[in-house]
Amino acid sequence: MNKDSKIYIAGNHGLVGSAIWKSLQKKGFVNLIGRSHEELDLLDSVAVSEFFEKEKPEYVYLAAAYVGGIMANNIYRADFIYRNLQIQNNIIYESFKHNVKKLLFLGSTCVYPREAPQPISEDFLLTSPLEYTNEPYAIAKIAGLKMCESFNIQYGTNFIAVMPTNLYGPNDNFDLEKSHVLPAMIRKIHLGKCLKENNWDSIRKDLNKRPVENVSGKNSIEEIISMLKRYGVSANKIELWGTGKPMREFLWSEDMADACIYIMNNVDFSDLSKDKTEIRNCHINIGTGKEISIRDLSQLIKQTVGYTGDITFDPSKPDGTMRKLTDVSKLNSLGWQHQIEIEEGIRRMYDWYTSKV
Secondary structure (H helix, E strand, C coil), rough: CCCCEEEEEECCCHHHHHHHHHHHHHHCCCEEEEECCCCCCCCCCHHHHHHHHHHHHHHHHHHHCCCHHHHHHHHHHHHHHHHHHHHHHHHHHHHHHHCCCEEECCHHHHHCCCCCCCCCHHCCCCCCCCCCHHHHHHHHHHHHHHHHHHHHHHHHCEEEEEEEEEEEEECCCCCCCCCCCCHHCCCCCCCCHHHHHCCHHHHHHCCCHEEECCCCCCHHHHHHHHHHHHHHHHCCEEEEEEECEECCCCEEHHHHHHHHHHHHHHCCHHHHHCCCCCCCCCCCHHHHHCCCEEHHHHHHHHHHCCCCCCCEECCCCCCCCCCCCCCCCCHHCCCCCCCCCCCHHHHHHHHHHCCCC
């Protein structure tokens, strides 16, 4: 990519897309294109086609996706598979049709089997069953990966798929029903601290910014306490889903953005598929290669936030995959490694969250 190349970041307002946008700007790229959902509905194939015809981007980062945590994935199964397939199909096909020089498709490490050997290398894709709770989302992401691979094989495109591990960072989703584990945990523990300190000004500001079940800071104290209790939040105790035993790997979103730009600039599909009799598993894991238990993560967040109550777990709720550590040797061999460790990342994340309330 040149500094004046026309670059489209699909999903530029989300966690992933905003990090890529910000990183590109810092690196001096000046011709970035982004659209909000209101400006461009990526589920609408006609609208996406008209957008590509008008803008003619040279490079595309496909960071747009319908995402959520374990609860949302398990409840909204049809939405997760349909919306993600539709978004991917529209953008990948229009990128092919309009001769985009290079596309980077962002998937997820949930594409790998539930019982995959650890750490998970790219070659373990499609070797055994997926985790049930997020199977629809995983299948959509596998389809996107295979769509990129298939267009490359048949038409000679240069579409690269990357599978980031669990991401967190600025502009994350803190919705208590739909967010991923780390931002949900930060918000719950923050609200628990506010309750314990009887800091109702901060609680009301938080809920006015991000209402939960239509409960905002304008509701009564009784209504707010009742709602928070349903999500396991009280002054003296935070209750989290599962046993706390699952191990998770977390990557700071700005590290992920740096990796994506590095790959876009330095890696081609031909580099990933050479010397292969059958061209498959050419995607790239993006992660740290390090993991932490959900229980230890909760204690780290508790310490960072300054909450003095207890953290408990509800083993009647699902854990999800027990372990999901990525093998990042392919990415490291290509010349990239992460910079931000989890302790620093959580400090940055909490500072960002409290600055936005």
